[in-house]
Amino acid sequence: MIRSRTDPVEAVTDGSAVEVCCDESGSDGENLTTGNTDVFAHGSVHLPMEVAAAQLREVRDRIRSPAEEYKANILLREKHRAVLEWLLGTSGPIHGHAHVHLTEKPFFVVDRVVALLTDRGPDTALTLHREGRKPFGNERWREFLETGNNLLRTRKNSEDAQSPVAPFFRTVDALLRLPAPEPVGEILALLARARPRADAYRARIHASPELFPVLNPLMPAIVHTSAYWRRAGRPVTLVHDRQNLLTDERVAWIEKRARLAGFRLVVAREDPRILLADFLAGTARKIASDELNGQGDPRLTALLRPYVGASSVWGDARSWAALGDTGRTRPP
The missing domain is CATH 3.30.420 (Nucleotidyltransferase; domain 5)
Structure with missing residues (x-):
């Protein structure tokens, strides 16, 4: 009690x-x-x-x-x-x-993004976090983290429910056009195909912010x-x-x-x-x-x-x- x-x-x-x-x-x-x-x-x-x-x-x-x-x-x-x-x-x-x-905190963002958008386990997030920054550079990686953070935030505001979705997937698509070792490219490709999950998540948040x-x-x-x-x-x-x-x-x-x-x-x-x-x-x-x-x-x-x-x-x-x-x- x-x-x-x-x-x-x-x-x-x-x-x-x-x-x-x-x-x-x-x-x-x-x-x-x-x-x-x-x-x-x-x-x-x-x-x-x-x-x-x-x-x-x-x-x-x-x-x-x-x-x-x-x-x-x-x-x-x-x-x-x-x-x-x-x-x-x-x-x-x-x-x-x-x-x-x-x-x-940066790893926590990667872990939560991978958990939401894929069916992969925590090892996938760990791999992306450890190996993703080096091939893309600090600025591009920071953009990936920030757009991923915005995608998952549950704060209600005046923005359209889908507004954080497009920037995140633009960032992922931009990274995919750059050379990257595997399995980083494979993981990003999984994320790029997961827009329906992201849309559903944002719609759910817009309708009723999650308790947790x-x-x-x-x-x-x-x-x-x-x-x-x-x-x-x-x-x-x-x-x-x-x-x-x-x-x-x-x-x-x-x-x-x-x-x-x-x-x-x-x-x-x-x-x-x-x-x-x-x-x-x-x-x-x-x-x-x-x-x-x-x-x-x-x-x-x-x-x-x-x-x-x-x-x-x-x-x-x-x-x-x-x-x-x-x-x-x-x-x-």
């Missing part, structure tokens, strides 16, 4: 469920190609309330900032580097008690987070920072899909566990984004690696080799 959103946060004391607190970083809604970030991170922490409160006080004592509300961006300042390393390190407060699910936007990474991240914490066989209750996306209908869907014992939304500043999850999500997003763009800090990447979930939606092979512990994780 879903508890009221106004219920105070209560710790589970009878051992029947694992209570996990969550927050995210890098949300640009369904704008995954021209937003402020190229990585979305969903952090989760499992700690008793009193322990989290004590650890949050420790963070404050170490940073000594006059800010009333601490967020991840404070930890990312160079002068607080030692505090960040302590937070993520083996002697820090969340080591062994936290998890982060990462989403590489296919391009918003938050909802699948919550499902993956729940699966991680359920791995020991115990029921899981999630406590999440408030999000406009998480309407009552969507919360009900998440609770059922993620097989949760409970799900409730609270104001982040009222729960120190959510603030710790914010620290993890925000710092993980920045560390992972730097690694994705070839500017990674080896020390911070190594500290983040134990937290990164195996089910993270990540397509770039080089950065995943650094972010994912190859002994326990693999690309999607």
Whole structure:
């Protein structure tokens, strides 16, 4: 049963469920190609309330900032580097008690486009993402990603229902006229033949926007987070920072899909566990984004690696080799 959103946060004391607190970083809604970030991170922490409160006080004592509300961006300042390393390190407060699910936004767009327009599995999207940019160049590839993003967005506006369809297929046709190694050309040809699917999707969105936007990474991240914490066989209750996306209908869907014992939304500043999850999500997003763009800090990447979930939606092979512990994780 879903508890009221106004219920105070209560710790589970009878051992029947694992209570996990969550927050995210890098949300640009369904704008995954021209937003402020190229990585979305969903952090989760499992700690008793009193322990989290004590650890949050420790963070404050170490940073000594006059800010009333601490967020991840404070930890990312160079002068607080030692505090960040302590937070993520083996002697820090969340080591062994936290998890982060990462989403590489450009790959997520490719994956969703391939899923909508073809009957191929995720390996096809992974191949297109990894091998598509090089033969076409950054500008043409960026156009493919942006038109694909626009095709899938569910936002209602004054445009005609079919307006995002034509630009996407013009882009695909233009790429097909350029030399490209196989199987990239074969995959693009599959997409080019899928206009009826795209038309049907846009007509459906125009008539009645879908309850679950296919391009918003938050909802699948919550499902993956729940699966991680359920791995020991115990029921899981999630406590999440408030999000406009998480309407009552969507919360009900998440609770059922993620097989949760409970799900409730609270104001982040009222729960120190959510603030710790914010620290993890925000710092993980920045560390992972730097690694994705070839500017990674080896020390911070190594500290983040134990937290990164195996089910993270990540397509770039080089950065995943650094972010994912190859002994326990693999690309999607």
